[in-house]
Amino acid sequence: MTWIAAILLGVVQGLTEFLPVSSSAHLVLARAFFGWNADAGAFGLAFDVALHAGTLVAIVAYFWRDLMTIAAAAPGALSAGPASARGPARVAWLIVLGTIPIVVLGGAAASWLEDHARTPPVIAVTLIVGALWLLAAERMGSKDRTEEALTPVGSILVGGAQATALVPGMSRSGSTMSMAMLLGLTRESAARFSFLLGVPAIAGAASKEGLHVLKAGLTPHDAALFALGMAVSAAVGYLTIRFFLRYLAGHSLDVFAYYRLALAAVTIVWLFGR
Secondary structure, three states, rough: HHHHHHHHHHHHHHHHOOOOOOOOHHHHHHHHHOOOOOOOOHOOHHHHHHHHHHHHHHHHHHHHHHHHHHHHHHHHHHHHHOOOOHHHHHHHHHHHHHHHHHHHHHHHHHHHHEEEEEOOOHHHHHHHHHHHHHHHHHOOOOOEEEEHOOOOHHHHHHHHHHOOOOOOOOHHHHHHHHHHHHOOOOOOHHHHHHHHHHHHHHHHHHHHHHHHHHHHOOOOOHHHHHHHHHHHHHHHHHHHHHHHHHHHHHOOHHHHHHHHHHHHHHHHHHHHOO
């Protein structure tokens, strides 16, 4: 059962990390619905972070050329400053600025949120809030700009939206895309910037939790489960990125908002029926 659970959770993570439906919500709800104990053995928060590391591999594999270009432009970005930088150097600055909110909020509130927010009742509410945000972004954003058109303040606002995803159910990709679209970005540009902005955030979370795992130690069995979950989430995540970016070329995000509302309804029914 544990091997099957590792594979299923890897699939869930790979699909939902990049779609605006909240991977953390699906991981928590999958455990709750199927009776898996979220705090036992290999299936606690550390395993979730391992799955996120798998989707980080997917981002790097898909955007490796962009990331190499941005990394090469980073020294020039530091000397030019965010206002005057152009092209990849500007994107590098926007990613740096957009990462600040999650670093600040994550350092201040991450432990409290881990202890109190990873519950189905909280997730039912945040799924609804995130759905309404997606619907608003589709109807209010001009959707005619690229990520390079973001201002430094705009990138911090998108980064602040990313920080809200520390609460399960908000969705990192959903929150950042909604804010970017409200600031005028096209769906494709909003998704691209969301994925690139997620690299330092996911890498930081994986590194932090990875140190805890190394200190605590893993049995060979649990290590194999971690590796399996990461591999599955990386493979599924890569395919999901390819699909989602093509999907956005001709479709709105409404279907994901309606899915979030349906999942919230199922969660509420499940809570009352326990």
